[in-house]
Amino acid sequence: MAGTERIAVCTFNLHGKRENDETRFDKIAWKLARFRPDLCALQEVIVDNGRSTAENLAELLEAKTGERYYDHFVETHLFYGKYPEGVAVLSRHPFINRWAVDLNDILIPPLLPRKAAIVEVGIEGKPIVFASVHLDHHENLLVRKFQVERLLEALERLNSKNAAIILAGDFNDTEDSPALELLRERGFIDAYRALNDDSGYTFPAKEPKMRIDYIFVKGLQVLSARRILTDPGLSDHFGVYAEVGVKK
Structure with a gap:
């Protein structure tokens, strides 16, 4: 699209630590390298021997794409x-x-401590705020709604430049949940649902029955969206990929 810079974004739950991680991560990197993602949200990132699996994956992507x-x-x-x-x-x-x-500072304590990793980058001179999240798996739907409220409060405080925002990750919730309804009420667009009317299931990878992995955008145009990394040997989740547009 003329006058629009395409930004490739993705999210993937890495499924923690497994015995075949060296081979598994090499395969993940090869598949991700095809998309040359600008931004990727990762969940269940593990630190072993002083290095995170995110750091390992970054190095593998560098080797396969030639880019930092x-x-x-x-x-x-x-x-x-x-x-x-x-x-x-x-x-x-x-x-x-x-x-x-x-x-974690919410009315109903989560089952596990949760945080969001948030960054600001500049693309075509425009600020972009990108967040990776892994919301709690509590049976009470309000836990995730409260976590989204905390996330939105933080973004309002941190986003002093009124930048476009991308939220991506494992939300542990279906699209009709209170948490995701709140995001839509605040102007966020579900990238996959904006262009696809199929189930879009992402979990569990062997027999997908739920869509719980998402990319939400605000202030950006959704140009394409699809599921990626659908080999069950890579994770128990599918990945989600989207191209979004920012005006040059």
Whole structure:
């Protein structure tokens, strides 16, 4: 589209730590490299031997694309009580700002501590705020709504430049939930649903029955959206990919 810069964004739940991680992450990187993502949200990122799997994936993408990838990891809790786990952002663009936003100060405590990894980057001279989230899996739907409220409060405080916003990740919620309804009320567009009317299921990867992984945008045009990384050997989630447009 004339006068529009296409931004490639994705989200993927890495499914923690597994025995075949060296081979698994190499396959993930090869598949992601095809899309040359500008921004990617990652969940269930693990730290082992002082390095996060986000950092490892950034290096693999660099090797396969020839481009620098920056990573921002935010620890949230321990994976099986041993390995630090959290959320992360990968970016082809240097970070202008980086934040960790606490999502735990809510009326109903989450089952696990949760935070959002948020960055600001500049693309075509325009500021973009991008957040990676992994909302709680509590059976009470209000927990995730409260977490979205905290996230939106933080974004209002941090987004001093009135930048376009992209929220991506594992929301642990279906599209008719209070949490996602709140996002729509605040002007966020579900990128996949904007262009697709099929189920769009993303979980579980072997027999998908739910759509819980999303890319939401505000102040950007959705140009394309699809599921990616659909091989069940890569994760228990599918990834989601979208191209969004920012005016040059």
